[in-house]
Amino acid sequence: MKPLPIQFLRKKPLFVKVLTLLFVLSSLSACSSFSWNPLNWFGGDDDVNPPVELQAIQAEISLQTEWSVNIGNGQGSNYTEITPAIDGDLIFAASEDGDIAAIATDSGDVLWRKRLRTVITGGVGAGDGLVMVGTQQAEIVVLDQVTGDELWRKAVSSEVLSPPQTNGDVVVAQTVDGKLLALDIQDGNQRWIYETNLPALTLRGTSRPVITSTGAVIAGFSNGTLVAVSAADGIWRWEERVAVPEGQYDIDRVIDVDGDLLLDGNRVLASSYQGNLMAFDIASGRIVWGMEASSYHGLDRGFGNIYYCNDRSHIVAVRDNSNDVVWENENLAYRAITAPTAINNYVAVADFEGYLHLLSQIDGRIVGRSRIDSDGVRSNLLVKDGWLYVYGNSGRLTALSLR
Helix, strand or coil, X not given: CCCXXXXXXXXCCCCCHHHHHHEEEHHHHCCCCCCCCHHHHHCCCCCCCCCCCCCCCCCCCCEEEEEEEECCCCCCCCCCCCCXXXXXXXXXXXXXXXXXXXXXXXXXXXXXXXXXXXXXEEEEEEECCEEEEEECCCEEEEEECXXXXXXXEEECCCCCCCCCEECCCEEEEECCCCEEEEEECCCCCEEEEEECCCCCEEECCCCCCEECCCCEEEEECCCCEEEEEECCCCCEXXXXXXXXXXXXXXXXXXXXXXXXXXXXXXXXXXXXXXXXXXXXXXXXXXXXXXXXXXXXXXXXXXXXXXXXXXXXXXXXXXXXXXXXXXXXXXXXXXXXXXXXXXXXXXXXXXXXXXXXXXXXXXXXXXXXXXXXXCCCCXXXXXXXXXXXXXXXXXXXXXXXXXX
């Protein structure tokens, strides 16, 4: 497919009043006091976009709880999206108030539990024998996977809202002030730093950087760009736009790349708020496919489709490498759903009331539902060996099988 012309990179019309409470001035993004009640996303009695009421479904699949474990205060009082991480046969989970635990994925047995004297806002990263989190106090904290002992912590320029990542040589993290940095895996000393300019207004959040097998670190930024640099030394490789800011007012020009990136072979896929869904060649940054879409969530794929949740909480299936919408489910509109996660023949999402929904990958019908946490679910869902792992806002981590 030929690269798309620059005219393609235009913004979708702004149509979501509900998201205005997600916006914070970039100067406030690093402020430790910013918080709100998720239910207030939907405004007061005059809100034009209230969450839709759930309708009865004809269940075709059931969800069986295999085990559950409580982790501290969960997402806490700040608007965090702390997501557990699976590495091998262990799942690592953390809470806002500093609890971190290593749990067996099959049995739910807790191997160790530690309490950090800090507020966790970004996590969890896991790999190469490490567990990594970012803090409200602008620190990266690294623990040993086997013992849970703290190996080192290092101060960075501002708050960390996404999970740090590692390739066994460096620990890479993104901060809310628009910086991407790498710390030496042994002692945490800074190897390199890459800086971008922040817009006047941004979403509260950052996408997690990814480290490719070719030695590149790829990260999305609040200015609508996707950047690739060398993991070893931070040397710039390429930069491309996922969206171009348009409009008279700052709120019209918000184009954050906040959702997790999707690595797929030699491509990396990214989406932006009020922008586009794009696929780029990992080596060169060349645009290989794209379409207009507005999302602040990550992506998943299956059955030849790319799945995303738009800014109205519609789950959309798009035929890969085309603009063809296979199906779009609007039955969870404005319910603040999580990123879509493909599992077996289904796509799973959770919502602000803590319901887990299973949709058919074929036609998008909701074919299963179970309430997991009455405090809601913001964290991305995880999948391993046919089980779903759901981390509720209250701190309850639940493993579920499909029956």
